[in-house]
Amino acid sequence: MHEELERKINQMMPLLNEKQLRRYLGSEAEALGFGGIAIISRISGKSRNTIIAGMKENNVTEESGDRIRRSGGGRKPVKEKYPEITGEIENIVRGVTFGNPEKPLTYTTKSTRKIKQILNEKEYEIGHNVVGDILEELGYSLQLNQKMLQVGEKHPDRNSQFEFINGKAKKFLKAGDPVISIDAKKKELVGNFKNNGKIYNKNKNPTKVWDHDFPLKELGKVTPYGVYDINKNEGFVNLGISKDTAELAVESISRWWLTVGKNTYPKSLRLYINCDAGGSNGYRNRLFKLHIAGIRKPKQSGSSRITFPAWHK
Numbered sequence: 001m002h003e004e005l006e007r008k009i010n011q012m013m014p015l016l017n018e019k020q021l022r023r024y025l026g027s028e029a030e031a032l033g034f035g036g037i038a039i040i041s042r043i044s045g046k047s048r049n050t051i052i053a054g055m056k057e058n059n060v061t062e063e064s065g066d067r068i069r070r071s072g073g074g075r076k077p078v079k080e081k082y083p084e085i086t087g088e089i090e091n092i093v094r095g096v097t098f099g100n101p102e103k104p105l106t107y108t109t110k111s112t113r114k115i116k117q118i119l120n121e122k123e124y125e126i127g128h129n130v131v132g133d134i135l136e137e138l139g140y141s142l143q144l145n146q147k148m149l150q151v152g153e154k155h156p157d158r159n160s161q162f163e164f165i166n167g168k169a170k171k172f173l174k175a176g177d178p179v180i181s182i183d184a185k186k187k188e189l190v191g192n193f194k195n196n197g198k199i200y201n202k203n204k205n206p207t208k209v210w211d212h213d214f215p216l217k218e219l220g221k222v223t224p225y226g227v228y229d230i231n232k233n234e235g236f237v238n239l240g241i242s243k244d245t246a247e248l249a250v251e252s253i254s255r256w257w258l259t260v261g262k263n264t265y266p267k268s269l270r271l272y273i274n275c276d277a278g279g280s281n282g283y284r285n286r287l288f289k290l291h292i293a294g295i296r297k298p299k300q301s302g303s304s305r306i307t308f309p310a311w312h313k
Contacts (some may be wrong), residue, residue, distance in 0.1 A: 006043045026054025078130050172272040178265045181228040181274040184244040190219040225252040249280040250291035
């Protein structure tokens with residue numbers, strides 16, 4: 001008899017939700033009579049308390065609707081348990097939030113697990129996922145490590161410079177004009193080379209790649225140049241086969257504008273560009289400024305005509 005009962009229970013268990021399962025097991029235990037709870041517990045693997053709860057629910061005539069658990073069950077939300085938790089998290093990350101050209105998107109260099117650890121030391125019972133949700137509500141996003149530590153004496157106007165950049169960005173955003181941040185990323189080899197990360201494959205059937213990292217002469221390398229649209233929180237990548245030059249930087253901005261920008265901001269007459277002032281877009285790089293402005297030497301003496309690049313039109 002128990003073998004038939006075990007077969008039936010094993011067939012039913014995957015088909016029922018939590019509430020239906022405990023009531024079903026409760027009814028089977030009640031049908032067996034004395035010792036039924038222990039038998040059903042052994043067959044199903046469920047605790048005696050779960051089966052007893054199902055028996056009690058079967059004997060209650062009042063309907064509980066579609067609820068699986070009774071009202072009031074489960075842990076209280078963190079914000080209800082700790083009303084001050086948002087302020088605590090903001091105090092922790094405030095000291096490690098840096099001014100940067102990409103603001104007003106704020107970011108923190110502390111991980112959610114580090115913040116959780118600090119809160120746990122203050123006797124707050126909270127998980128790192130909840131910390132991440134609260135940071136997102138506060139307008140933060142988690143970023144990779146960045147070269148932010150100052151070597152040597154700090155410039156006295158450093159913070160004022162960032163505040164100026166951020167203030168101007170906010171004015172452009174409020175007016176609906178595009179604000180972009182540009183940067184070139186590490187060169188990548190073109191071809192079937194090994195890369196970090198994992199993908200799903202059948203067991204013991206990994207993706208085969210070349211056993212060396214020497215560049216292929218016929219394919220070479222590419223330089224990914226990124227344009228980040230702060231208004232829309234969207235990225236655009238232009239792949240160049242040259243080095244990180246001023247021409248590549250401006251060409252990437254031009255392609256972003258012709259492909260995305262002019263359609264996204266058809267009425268805008270100005271563009272705010274943020275960059276790290278190094279390499280191809282260095283503040284001393286006259287070629288970058290020349291291409292950005294589109295200035296050409298006048299063909300005739302006395303002429304003051306300025307020609308703008310195609311992307312500006």
